[in-house]
Each structure stands twice: as C-alpha cells, then as structure tokens.
Amino acid sequence: MAPRVLVSDELSETAVQIFRDRGVEVDYLPKLGKDKEKLAELISQYDGLAIRSATKVTEKLLESATNLKVVGRAGIGVDNVDIPAASKKGVIVMNTPFGNSITTAEHAIAMMFAVARQIPEANASTHAGKWEKSRFMGVELFNKTLGVIGAGNIGGIVCNRAVGLHMKVVAYDPFLSDERAKQLGVTKVELDELLHRADFITLHVPLTDKTRNILSKDNLAKTKKGVRIINCARGGLVDEVALLEALNSGQVAAAALDVFEVEPATESPLFGHANVVCTPHLGASTTEAQENVALQVAEQMSDYLLTGAVQNALNMPSVTAEEAAVMGPWLKLAAHLGAFIGQMTDEPIKALNILYDGTVAGMNLAALNSAVIAGVMKAANPDVNLVSAPIVAKERGIQVSTTRQDKTGTFDAYIKVTMVTDKRERSVAGTCFSDGKPRFIQIKGINIDAEIGAHMLYTTNDDVPGIIGLLGMTMGKNGVNIANFTLGRSGVGQDAIAILYLDQAIDPKVLETLESTGMFQSVKALQFDVA
Numbered sequence: 001m002a003p004r005v006l007v008s009d010e011l012s013e014t015a016v017q018i019f020r021d022r023g024v025e026v027d028y029l030p031k032l033g034k035d036k037e038k039l040a041e042l043i044s045q046y047d048g049l050a051i052r053s054a055t056k057v058t059e060k061l062l063e064s065a066t067n068l069k070v071v072g073r074a075g076i077g078v079d080n081v082d083i084p085a086a087s088k089k090g091v092i093v094m095n096t097p098f099g100n101s102i103t104t105a106e107h108a109i110a111m112m113f114a115v116a117r118q119i120p121e122a123n124a125s126t127h128a129g130k131w132e133k134s135r136f137m138g139v140e141l142f143n144k145t146l147g148v149i150g151a152g153n154i155g156g157i158v159c160n161r162a163v164g165l166h167m168k169v170v171a172y173d174p175f176l177s178d179e180r181a182k183q184l185g186v187t188k189v190e191l192d193e194l195l196h197r198a199d200f201i202t203l204h205v206p207l208t209d210k211t212r213n214i215l216s217k218d219n220l221a222k223t224k225k226g227v228r229i230i231n232c233a234r235g236g237l238v239d240e241v242a243l244l245e246a247l248n249s250g251q252v253a254a255a256a257l258d259v260f261e262v263e264p265a266t267e268s269p270l271f272g273h274a275n276v277v278c279t280p281h282l283g284a285s286t287t288e289a290q291e292n293v294a295l296q297v298a299e300q301m302s303d304y305l306l307t308g309a310v311q312n313a314l315n316m317p318s319v320t321a322e323e324a325a326v327m328g329p330w331l332k333l334a335a336h337l338g339a340f341i342g343q344m345t346d347e348p349i350k351a352l353n354i355l356y357d358g359t360v361a362g363m364n365l366a367a368l369n370s371a372v373i374a375g376v377m378k379a380a381n382p383d384v385n386l387v388s389a390p391i392v393a394k395e396r397g398i399q400v401s402t403t404r405q406d407k408t409g410t411f412d413a414y415i416k417v418t419m420v421t422d423k424r425e426r427s428v429a430g431t432c433f434s435d436g437k438p439r440f441i442q443i444k445g446i447n448i449d450a451e452i453g454a455h456m457l458y459t460t461n462d463d464v465p466g467i468i469g470l471l472g473m474t475m476g477k478n479g480v481n482i483a484n485f486t487l488g489r490s491g492v493g494q495d496a497i498a499i500l501y502l503d504q505a506i507d508p509k510v511l512e513t514l515e516s517t518g519m520f521q522s523v524k525a526l527q528f529d530v531a
Contacts, residue, residue: 240269
C-alpha cells in the first residue's frame with residue numbers, strides 16, 4: 001500500500017506533484033492546518049504531514065496521529081512542532097535548513113542599503129509630493145567597514161556579498177577558523193574590536209543564552225559613533241529599548257530590523273522612529289525561497305517514506321533500523337563528548353580528531369561523527385542537528401579526522417574526542433557500560449569514571465587538600481544536591497579535576513563563589529541532554 005501524506009498548509013503545486021510522481025498518495029488541504037479539531041480528526045489516516053508555519057503539531061495532535069511517521073517542515077523554523085513529543089511517538093521531524101539562506105542574506109544586504117540611503121523615508125516623502133533632496137543625505141557602502149556577528153551559513157553569504165561591494169569586512173564568530181576567514185576574505189576579530197571598528201553591523205546568529213542581547217546597552221556604547229545596525233536573524237539579539245536610546249543620542253545613526261523580541265510585532269519602542277527601517281520578518285519571503293523549501297521537503301519526505309532514507313532530521317541520526325538498536329547508547333555518548341568540548345571552549349576550533357577503539361570502531365562512524373560534531377556546535381547554534389552538523393563544520397573550516405583501532409586498553413570500546421585550536425588541544429573520552437549508560441572515562445588525559453547527568457560541574461585545580469570539602473560545603477550552603485562526585489589527578493600534587501553530577505542547574509553566583517576562593521584554575525557549569 002502506498003504511503004499517504006497530508007499537506008495542511010500552503011505548498012506549491014510543483015511540490016505536491018513530487019509526491020504523486022514518486023508514488024506517494026497526497027491530499028492537499030492547505031486550510032486544514034488552521035482547523036485544529038478537523039486536523040486531529042483526520043490525521044490518523046496519514047503516514048506523513050507536510051507543513052509550513054500555520055499548522056501546530058502539538059502533543060495533543062500527535063496523540064491522534066496513530067499512523068504518523070514523519071513531519072516535514074518547509075523552512076528552518078520548527079517552533080510550531082513539539083519535537084520532544086514527536087520523538088516519544090517515534091515521529092521523525094524534518095526541516096529544510098538551507099533552502100532560504102540566500103534569500104535571508106539578500107534581505108540583510110537590502111536593509112543595509114535602505115538605512116545607508118534612507119530609502120523608505122525618501123520614498124514616503126516623495127509620494128507625499130515633497131522634493132526634499134537635501135534632507136536625505138546618505139552614505140556609501142564602498143570602503144566602509146561591515147561587522148558581521150555570526151559567519152555561518154547566512155553570515156558567510158553576507159560576507160561574500162559585502163566583499164563584492166568592496167566593503168572591509170570584520171567578523172566575530174567563536175567557530176570561525178583562520179582558513180575559513182581567509183576563504184571569505186574577511187578579518188576575524190573579537191566582539192569588542194568589531195564594535196569599535198564597524199560602520200555597519202549585521203547579526204547572523206541564533207538566539208541562545210550567550211547571544212541574547214549581544215547588542216546590549218553596554219555593547220552599543222562601545223560601537224563607533226554613527227554606526228548603522230541590521231538584524232535579520234532573531235529578535236532578542238538587540239536590546240530594543242537600549243537601541244532606541246542609542247538612536248536618540250546619535251550613537252547609532254540608523255537601524256534596520258526584520259525581527260523583534262515579540263512577534264507578531266504590533267508595537268515596539270522603535271516603531272515610528274525616522275531612522276529605523278522595519279519589515280515583518282521577511283527574511284525568507286521570496287518566491288524562490290518558498291519554492292525551494294517546498295520542493296526540498298517533498299523530496300525528503302518521499303525518500304523516507306519509500307526508502308527509509310533520512311535527511312535533515314531534527315530528532316534522529318541517519319542510520320538504519322538495525323544499526324539504531326546497537327548504536328543508540330553510543331550515539332548519546334558521542335553527543336555528550338561533543339557537548340563537553342563545545343561548552344569548554346570559546347575559541348575557534350581548527351580540528352576535531354575522533355578516535356574509535358574496539359567494537360565501536362566497526363559501527364556507522366558517519367552517524368557517530370555527526371553526533372560528536374552536533375554536540376560541539378550546539379553550544380553556539382542550537383539549530384544544528386545530526387544531519388546538518390558536518391555541513392556546518394565544513395563551512396566553519398573545521399577539519400574532522402577519524403581513526404579506528406582495535407581494542408587497546410581496559411575497555412572493550414571507547415570514543416575519544418580531541419579538539420584543536422590555535423592555543424590548545426583538549427580531549428575527552430567515554431565508553432558505554434553493559435547497562436547502556438554513557439560515562440566519561442578520561443578528561444585532559446586524567447582517568448576518571450563519571451556518570452553523565454543533565455547538570456554537571458567541572459573544575460580544575462592543583463592537587464591539594466581541601467578541594468572535596470570546599471566543593472561539598474559550597475554546594476550544601478547553596479542547596480545544590482550532589483548525585484555523584486568524581487575526582488581524578490595526573491599525579492600526587494599535580495593537575496587534578498573534579499566532575500560533579502548535580503540534581504539541578506547551578507546558579508552563576510555559586511560559580512563566582514568558587515572562583516573567588518582562588519583554589520581553582522577553572523570552574524564550569526555543564527548541561528547535557530540525557531533524555
């Protein structure tokens with residue numbers, strides 16, 4: 001029996017025809033996504049659901065989707081899909097992460113031209129019958145310095161276009177390597193230097209705890225007077241109230257925003273300001289981009305339903321059913337090792353060297369590599385998944401090498417990940433015991449045996465008395481329960497580490513308390529997805 005797909009949002013007829021041509025039965029009901037009750041009534045009839053943003057794939061809807069195998073989102077954003085609930089139901093969630101990159105980059109460039117030449121205001125003035133030629137004195141882009149915050153997929157395209165406009169481009173991105181910066185023709189800088197040098201600043205990073213309000217009041221004060229700011233990435237990257245103050249003071253000459261802290265943005269402190277250009281989240285809104293993502297999602301869903309091939313999945317790796325049964329714990333371990341590395345460094349990563357020893361060396365290393373890379377990259381970009389991770393790493397110029405070897409030590413199998421930057425190498429190794437639980441077995445060359453939990457604390461120090469008591473006392477005073485406490489050292493009186501498995505997230509003030517003792521070389525709170 002041919003698989004059946006429901007298209008519940010607007011999708012191009014060409015994309016719908018792809019399903020039919022591939023032998024998939026398809027029902028095109030583009031208004032159904034807005035009718036929650038009717039959708040819930042019909043969803044059990046389908047193996048696949050193709051959507052845009054109108055359809056909400058909730059836990060409640062998934063309870064009715066007794067035959068659903070895959071949800072395909074034509075676009076990158078999946079805020080309208082409950083991915084954890086889908087995972088529990090065994091439903092694959094796919095998106096199309098690269099179909100609208102050029103469109104979004106072009107919109108950022110268009111917005112930069114708009115604020116440089118005051119085009120919206122000049123347009124409104126001319127339509128009103130005025131001829132205010134002297135009022136609209138713009139600036140050239142030629143030979144100006146563009147600061148690009150985030151030089152990944154979209155940011156890299158913006159860099160390329162800006163170089164073509166003969167702008168001087170400086171880029172801040174913790175994962176941007178020297179080699180990739182050279183390929184893009186940009187100068188890699190730290191954030192403060194970018195703020196100080198840039199005539200224009202454009203943002204191309206996801207919204208995370210690290211990037212939220214990256215253009216804060218303090219950082220806006222560090223910018224070059226008269227800077228122009230463009231945000232076509234995510235609302236929340238720019239403090240809108242602080243931006244208004246900077247516009248009114250003249251610190252910021254103009255701003256162009258396609259995204260806002262609250263969307264739909266029916267009101268904002270920036271609305272009505274003469275030097276602010278606003279658009280309603282149009283970054284991906286071109287005919288070509290919408291067509292591209294529609295065609296891509298139709299191909300991906302057809303491939304999966306007909307052959308089992310998985311592309312751009314957000315909640316599973318590209319492995320066969322037979323492999324998944326054996327590899328499950330090792331995929332989790334690989335992701336944890338990558339997450340440890342990713343959370344431990346703010347430096348551009350040049351290389352990842354992944355060693356597979358023993359029985360794990362005979363598994364699907366492509367999937368395991370993807371899990372490691374995704375773990376590393378998620379610290380800076382939560383949108384990275386097991387499929388897109390190798391592409392993102394390649395774009396960032398990160399060299400990934402893999403080594404297989406026969407059993408060489410105490411464990412039947414283990415994985416070791418070594419990260420290389422310009423300044424250092426850092427390694428972490430782990431294994432899976434017979435109970436299927438991943439564990440860290442070595443950090444910085446120091447042997448340990450640490451169970452992995454959602455919330456962990458990692459410290460390094462000289463091997464001196466009092467560390468255990470200090471950590472225990474500090475956790476106790478702050479109401480943090482320790483589930484597991486592991487120590488390791490390179491030798492008596494030499495380098496030592498501690499890794500604590502905690503029952504809850506640790507407050508930053510507790511970290512500050514530990515750091516203030518002067519007993520530790522580093523103190524780091526770590527988070528791991530152990531679901």
